Amino acid sequence: MPTFEIGERDFLLDGRPFQVISGALHYFRVHPDQWADRIRKARLMGLNTIETYVPWNFHAPEPDEFDLAGRRDLGRFLDLVAAEGLRAVVRPGPYICAEWDGGGLPAWLFADGSAGVRRHDPAFLEAIGTYYAHLLPVVAERQVTRGGPVLMVQVENEYGAYPGVPADERTRYLRALVDLTRAQGIDVPLFTCDQADDEHLSLGGLPELHKTANFGSRSLERLAVLRRHQPTGPLMCTEFWDGWFDSWGLEHHVTAPETTAADLDDLLGAGASVNLYMFHGGSNLGLTNGANDKGTYLPITTSYDYDAPLSEHGAPTAKFHALRAVIAKHAPVPDEVPVEPAPAPELDVVLDRRVALDGVLDLVSGRTSRTSSAQPPTMDDLRQWSGFVLYGTRVAADDAVLVADEVRDRALVAVDGDPVGVLDRTTHAWSVPLPRRAGTLTLLVEDRGRVNYGPRIGEPKGIVGPVRTATRELTDWEAVPLRLDVAPGLLTDAVWQPAGDDAAPVAGPSFHRGTFGSVAGADHFLRLDGWSRGLAWVNGELLGRYSGQGPTGTVYVPGPLVRAEGNELVLLELHGAAAPRARFVAAPDLGPTEA
Template sequence: MSTFAIGETDFLLDDKPFQVISGALHYFRVHPDLWEDRIHKARLMGLNTIETYVAWNFHAPSPGAFDTTGRRDLGRFLDLVAAEGMQAIVRPGPYICAEWDDGGLPAWLLTTPGVGVRRSEPIYLTAVAAFYGKVLPIVAERQIGRGGPVIAVQVENEYGAYGDDEDYLRELVRMIRAEGIDVPLLTCDQANDEMLARGGLPELHRTATFGSRSTERLATLRRHQPTGPLMCGEFWNGWFDSWGQHHHTAPVELNVDDLDDLLASGASVNLYMFHGGTNFGFSNGANDKGVYVPIVTSYDYDAPLSESGDPTAKYMAMRDVIGRYAPVPDEVPPPRAQAPTLAVRLDHALAWCQARPLLGTTSSHDHLPTTGEIGQWSGFTSYRTQITADDDAVALEVRDRAVALLDGQPVGTLSRSEHGGTLALPHRAGTLELIVENQGGVSYGSRLGETKGLLAPARTATRVLDAWNVTALRLEDLPEDFTERLRATTPESTCDENRPVAGPSFRLGTFDTTAGADHFLRLDGWTKGLVWVNGFLLGRYWSAGPTKTLYVPGPLLRSNGNELIILELHGAAAATANFVAAPDLGHTEQ
């Protein structure tokens, strides 16, 4: 069996110096039928290692659940890495950041009374131990000493930016080792003296994260890692996008110059990201540094391999640089083929008031509950209460956004991003409904694990609203009776294809296309909502941009009878959606 160790100056693979040239590829952001393709293209760029986080909440979406099948089959992913002749680095957190919902921590744990996040607290550590007990045996049996690809495991993630509890880190190390992990353990922190000091332990090998000024950053790391190989644990070759902002890009020429400096020094590297992928469903995270800013569905990251798995100019340029220091295969990935183009008429419609009863069970409350109280850990929740003609307005705190209806008719929107918490009401009695959207759990900083939903009190001009009917909406996997009801609706006449769509409502259309081909869905004229293709929730769209298209992985599509379902929360110019030839991730600052 092979060995991997940390020497005085180098990583050692079978006792020989080994420069880790790795790329981040998150299995949970890629359709599993495409894992093999993405891993192969990593090797063709010259990488010898694949790094992945493990998102705890992806495997454990509710208390007592733990799923490692299908999209969650970490073992299969690592086996594919091995089959490609590559090594693997696994980063199981428990916290991962990654611009992922709640930084990978389960919302059901974060709402547990008394829990202490990312520190030595018994409730939290007991839950972490249970998580490790499920996931680490999968990693352990695939370590390099047992014939597998795993050469290292990371402890926590950029902990120096959050805390300084050494007892906590040591307890994580103890639990990791107890699950049979015997490969080297790493930490990673930003290339900052304070963070590197706080985030590591003398007995762990430190790596640093940065995206520029490689020589300077490595010198900073060396002050905290006096012996052994230097490694950039995350070489930021791009950046993520947030709703309402521009599409981020990193200049190719700067990326390759910094990568060249890094590799020339003999340091190891992990490109973050090699391939970003997609925040499918409700998996995107958010940032909050005074203003709450949720992250878009695309996680393209301006990575060398695009969201749809296509080699970019950055891919080819980085490949050339890597070729100066390590073997690069002769094979080059082919350029992307043009995606099928077609228009889809969504002529089946179901109004929100007809759909809601089919999407979840309603509970009654004599107070305003949070979503955590009703076990709704992500997505959308319906809150309903009765108002009188004298109420005039309602004031409350919403996390994160709510569409307000009075007797089914839209009357406004509340948004924490706009610091809006007051809604003017018509002077009439009726049923007030707030369709509340959890736009993503904060993934970095002090607001990690914050409460979601509507926060009490909810006050009108005359009283406190304390009688509520709440429905935890099942949208990740649409119930079959709902889908059948939507299919059964009478198709609208196509004589006026420019007829606007009034929301909130669901629309459905069918289409034929090229089976297995990647598609790009463009929703010009639509405002905000969700998209499903053949029952799979692609994620959110929003006219706020920057993203203009949604990536539809080819394995989701068949030749005939594909179904496109859209939940439009506000309105659309027409009930038509278009598949276009290429992605459009929006405007940049350049």
């Protein structure tokens, strides 16, 4: 029977030393028709292992649902890893961070306030047990001990960085996770990872679990810190940060290939194992991006390129070649090198059909009917776990100004359909002036991504707390959840109206539709100069959010979504655009950098 064990100084595969040279590749950020290509390119860079997180909320959008099909088919992904001759490391959380919505924890888990977050809490552990019972058999049957690729499984994730949990409760919680994991037939080694910091490493693990560290520079120094906490066994960097993620409104992050290569050389030369985070980042498709909030709320961009060795669209970069050369000094590397992709098709698209959002509310309203209440309910109260909710009430002529305690995360404020301002969590804009007339007040509130790191994990979305004017607190609210993530499939042909002048500015919130022909199966890069902010779909698939605030200048369209003829581009523009036109360009534009 094949074995994978933790030896005195090395990992042991079938009794022989094995240096794990791995790369992170998230199946949930890559179109499934592209999985095999990305895995193959990992092998061509010299990697012998693929690592992936598993986002709980991606598989369980509701408490009574669990989906392992299509782009959620973890089993197929791991089988493709094995078919390429590579090994696998699986990190199922339950919390993953990963700059993913809510750090992977389902919002429904905390909606009624009964479950603790990342604690030894009965309701939380019961839900994890159900999650593991659905998921881990897929992993168990693909363990190396059963002839599959899976070498190791992680327990929790950077738990030492999570504040507010007493040490004894941390230990009980981690041991409960170990028991739940083993109960599902996982017999390969379990491990924890924490930042290469004495406090984090001391709080985030267990004496009986193998400790690993996360870092992206000063490899020998960080390995020495890890060795203090893991005195025997192999050293491993589970997240070797070879780039970084981007947030809307900031610069595109890059790191120098030669610096990253030198740090990797030090790490491998010391005999340590490694997982490159990321080897290939991919995209936050749909409404899956997370956010950080350390005093300023910063949602993550749709692109998760990460300045990784393999770019968002699967092209080898200068960093790919630099790291490949380093790996070749320490391990076998195939002679074959991935070819550079051809430039993407270039074309213009006129979006010659449009419809205002307020004209199709009945078509795009959510699963619940309109909810009326004295106070505005949160999105979580409405069981709307992401996206948009439309709130409404009445204002009087002397109300003068609107003030909200907090909106999570952004609200377009209108009176009788006329825009009057924006409430925004990032800029801490909590008030807007109101016109001096009575009318219907609406707030179109957008959840821009649930916090994925720190103590604000699990917080509700929508309007949180009272809303006031100069004269009173507003009551008698109506709230309508909107299914905007699948809106193109809900809009009938009859609702679309001719756009008219294709050079004239357009007002939002409104949907815009155009068709185009192109090269079937080819990657495309959608450029939306002149558009402000919204959502983009191609052939009914939500690509994600776009924003004129950058840094990202293009939206990646995976080739498998594109047909030769009859492609449909739909945009939901929230503010306005210079003209109803879009462009597909030859190459991505991820935005300006610090340099």
